[in-house]
Amino acid sequence: MLGQELAHVCADWEPVLWDLGDIDITDQSQVNGKVEALSPELIINAAAYTNVDACEENEALATKVNGEAVGYLADVAARLGATLVHYSTDYVFGGTRQGGYQENDTQNPINAYGRSKLAGEQEILAAGLFSYYIIRTAWLYGHAGKNFVETMLSLAEKGEPIKVVDDQVGSPTHAPDLARATRELVASKAEPGIYHRTNSEATSWYGFAKAIFEVYGKAVDVEPCKTIEYPRPAKRPASSILLSTKLPPLRSWREALQEYAEHHL
Numbered sequence: 463m464l465g466q467e468l469a470h471v472c473a474d475w476e477p478v479l480w481d482l483g484d485i486d487i488t489d490q491s492q493v494n495g496k497v498e499a500l501s502p503e504l505i506i507n508a509a510a511y512t513n514v515d516a517c518e519e520n521e522a523l524a525t526k527v528n529g530e531a532v533g534y535l536a537d538v539a540a541r542l543g544a545t546l547v548h549y550s551t552d553y554v555f556g557g558t559r560q561g562g563y564q565e566n567d568t569q570n571p572i573n574a575y576g577r578s579k580l581a582g583e584q585e586i587l588a589a590g591l592f593s594y595y596i597i598r599t600a601w602l603y604g605h606a607g608k609n610f611v612e613t614m615l616s617l618a619e620k621g622e623p624i625k626v627v628d629d630q631v632g633s634p635t636h637a638p639d640l641a642r643a644t645r646e647l648v649a650s651k652a653e654p655g656i657y658h659r660t661n662s663e664a665t666s667w668y669g670f671a672k673a674i675f676e677v678y679g680k681a682v683d684v685e686p687c688k689t690i691e692y693p694r695p696a697k698r699p700a701s702s703i704l705l706s707t708k709l710p711p712l713r714s715w716r717e718a719l720q721e722y723a724e725h726h727l
Contacts, residue, residue: 463607465508467641487531506547517575518696529581536589545593552600557699573696604637628668628686633660636718658704661715677723
């Protein structure tokens with residue numbers, strides 16, 4: 463979902479695009495051999511194990527993909543003097559801070575996915591890289607791949623009442639906006655470090671669902687519910703708003719959703 467948007471936004475940089483069939487980032491010897499042979503100036507890692515509930519049941523695999531493999535990329539980037547861009551998540555935080563989290567706030571993940579993504583951040587910070595950007599984002603949706611917008615639209619087609627949790631708050635993020643923000647960050651040659659990049663303003667999953675149906679003109683009976691009514695293997699943070707203190711905020715999530723729908727219709 464994000465990789466395709468990055469390929470589009472950075473097309474004039476003539477990126478070499480690798481998918482799982484081209485490189486297995488959990489294989490250190492493959493990472494070393496292929497990346498060193500290419501000798502890039504910039505490595506953008508958009509690969510991740512993002513199924514939050516599956517991560518809870520496969521934490522070792524999640525840690526390998528989201529943690530150890532990131533370390534392999536960081537090590538080879540350090541040897542080559544390349545810039546590494548890596549994506550992390552709001553789920554590295556515990557979700558108890560109502561006003562949101564700044565880049566340097568203490569992490570306290572409450573699920574395996576969050577722990578595995580924090581491990582990836584730590585691998586980069588330990589690698590001694592001269593140039594790196596860890597970009598934390600949240601609630602990502604885009605035109606390729608499974609996401610909340612597409613799930614809601616497919617549920618709407620069934621014509622049945624829908625219940626959506628109203629006690630988890632965050633910032634929906636449009637994949638093309640994140641791709642553009644990534645390019646701008648790299649091109650600006652900003653200080654290495656951790657950056658928060660989501661669409662601005664926040665909502666609950668219920669608020670997001672209502673906005674989706676409104677924008678798409680769907681008459682759907684959607685009701686709020688509590689997380690406790692919808693038990694899942696992984697705990698979710700109650701409030702995981704990411705505050706951007708280093709860069710100006712991106713446009714509002716509502717404006718981005720409107721554009722997504724216009725390209726969809």
